[in-house]
Amino acid sequence: MPDLPDLPDLPDLPDATRLALAIPADILALDESQMRRLGYEVVDRVIEHLTTIGQQRALTTGDLDTLTAQLGGPIPQQGSPISGNLTTLADIALANQQHGEHPRYFARVPGPSSYPAILGEWLATGMQSVASSWGGGSGPSTLETIVCAWLRDGMGLAPSCEGVLLSGGSMANITAVITARNFNGPGVIYLSDQTHSSINRGLPAIGQPTEHIRILATDDTFRLNPLDLKTAIETDIENGLHPMLVIATAGTTNTGTVDDLPAIGDICESFKMWLHVDGAYGGPAALCERGRSALPGLDRADSFVTDPHKWLFQPYDIACLFVKTPGALEQTFAMNPEYLKDVSGGAVEMQNRSLELTRRSRAVKLWLTFRSYGLQTLADAINRGIGLAEYAQYLVEQDERLEVITPAALGIVTFAGVNANAADHVRAAAELTEDGYAVVSSTVLKGRTVLRLCTINPSTSTDDIAGTLARLAQFLSRG
Numbered sequence: 416m417p418d419l420p421d422l423p424d425l426p427d428l429p430d431a432t433r434l435a436l437a438i439p440a441d442i443l444a445l446d447e448s449q450m451r452r453l454g455y456e457v458v459d460r461v462i463e464h465l466t467t468i469g470q471q472r473a474l475t476t477g478d479l480d481t482l483t484a485q486l487g488g489p490i491p492q493q494g495s496p497i498s499g500n501l502t503t504l505a506d507i508a509l510a511n512q513q514h515g516e517h518p519r520y521f522a523r524v525p526g527p528s529s530y531p532a533i534l535g536e537w538l539a540t541g542m543q544s545v546a547s548s549w550g551g552g553s554g555p556s557t558l559e560t561i562v563c564a565w566l567r568d569g570m571g572l573a574p575s576c577e578g579v580l581l582s583g584g585s586m587a588n589i590t591a592v593i594t595a596r597n598f599n600g601p602g603v604i605y606l607s608d609q610t611h612s613s614i615n616r617g618l619p620a621i622g623q624p625t626e627h628i629r630i631l632a633t634d635d636t637f638r639l640n641p642l643d644l645k646t647a648i649e650t651d652i653e654n655g656l657h658p659m660l661v662i663a664t665a666g667t668t669n670t671g672t673v674d675d676l677p678a679i680g681d682i683c684e685s686f687k688m689w690l691h692v693d694g695a696y697g698g699p700a701a702l703c704e705r706g707r708s709a710l711p712g713l714d715r716a717d718s719f720v721t722d723p724h725k726w727l728f729q730p731y732d733i734a735c736l737f738v739k740t741p742g743a744l745e746q747t748f749a750m751n752p753e754y755l756k757d758v759s760g761g762a763v764e765m766q767n768r769s770l771e772l773t774r775r776s777r778a779v780k781l782w783l784t785f786r787s788y789g790l791q792t793l794a795d796a797i798n799r800g801i802g803l804a805e806y807a808q809y810l811v812e813q814d815e816r817l818e819v820i821t822p823a824a825l826g827i828v829t830f831a832g833v834n835a836n837a838a839d840h841v842r843a844a845a846e847l848t849e850d851g852y853a854v855v856s857s858t859v860l861k862g863r864t865v866l867r868l869c870t871i872n873p874s875t876s877t878d879d880i881a882g883t884l885a886r887l888a889q890f891l892s893r894g
């Protein structure tokens with residue numbers, strides 16, 4: 416038994432408590448020079464990664480047994496040197512993943528984060544940022560209201576919109592649906608066959624009966640047809656149902672298509688329905704002039720989602736949900752337990768705008784990004800992404816082995832091999848990934864398997880696009 420600490424003033428203190436108090440207060444502390452050295456090691460490693468990324472593989476997938484053998488084992492009983500552990504993390508765990516910030520990562524939705532945003536994330540983590548209650552985090556909560564207002568005004572949303580930052584589009588879209596249902600009551604929800612799959616997954620999970628979900632077929636341009644929507648709503652009314660919510664998309668994941676928001680907005684208004692717009696992917700495009708003109712009617716949305724971790728150069732994770740009716744989020748999500756009364760009731764309570772209570776400040780990185788670059792530079796970086804997809808379309812049109820399936824729209828273009836079948840396309844995408852040079856997605860549009868590039872990384876060069884298309888054309892024509 417170790418020596419018990421001498422606490423003469425407290426003769427009745429139990430031994431177990433004395434033993435606990437004998438544990439030194441600096442048990443987890445590192446000395447200052449060691450902290451600095453390790454911190455610099457991390458910075459050096461990240462800078463090396465970022466400055467050589469174009470020469471690295473765009474995606475590496477390991478196998479579970481090998482990775483577990485390298486990273487796992489029984490729970491460590493004794494500590495080991497931090498420096499070596501950092502190297503293991505960087506060389507093994509973090510090397511075996513997609514690099515969404517790689518200039519030739521064109522699959523699904525890339526994540527080209529920027530250095531100021533990374534610094535903001537580090538700073539916020541180092542200072543244990545928290546944006547839950549006003550009393551516990553007035554600075555970070557203010558930052559959150561500021562970045563939401565910047566985004567709202569930059570994208571041209573309704574001026575009354577209030578925002579909250581969440582982990583991603585999936586959570587933000589479903590939080591919007593919960594808010595809409597709280598306001599309009601239960602009823603039928605209308606979406607399209609191009610609505611993001613996370614919404615289809617989320618609706619039943621929040622108790623939406625599947626018989627009250629209408630998935631409408633899109634037209635030849637992959638848009639929700641307003642006439643079909645109106646007919647579906649009228650039919651449901653005739654059958655005694657309550658049409659409650661329409662979910663439109665501003666930049667679909669497959670093709671970058673934007674639903675006809677002005678027409679859909681009119682329909683929602685006439686039937687007193689809530690219009691939610693999923694701009695998780697396409698929303699940030701509205702910060703630049705060309706994107707804004709491709710996205711008319713964003714101000715019609717009763718709620719709107721956009722993901723800065725997609726097209727606004729942020730590390731994961733950060734999404735923003737806006738709701739037009741002031742106070743609607745609080746009316747849906749407010750809580751006031753006895754143990755939070757000391758810190759609640761302030762100017763803004765972010766803990767009352769979603770289901771998250773303890774939440775780090777996702778606003779720090781976005782604030783630093785806006786302040787460091789300014790809107791015009793960010794708009795130019797977004798515009799370059801739009802242009803890169805147009806350039807890819809141009810190259811596809813020049814290549815007789817390839818054909819455009821959907822033209823460049825908000826940084827996405829789809830195409831196919833002229834004489835290639837579905838399996839050829841899937842194989843070509845897999846071969847490219849295996850090669851490590853670039854990553855693209857295959858997808859299925861109206862039953863046809865095609866290839867898809869998402870070109871939102873401004874550091875992508877025209878050679879990167881040309882090199883990727885040349886390889887794909889070659890793989891496809893090999894048949």
Ligand SMILES: Cc1ncc(COP(=O)(O)O)c(C=O)c1O
Nearest residue numbers: 524583584585611613668695696
């Ligand atoms: C249009 C759209 N909505 C929602 C999502 C889901 O976003 P997240 O992956 O951030 O949850 C995505 C993801 O790609 C998307 O493209």
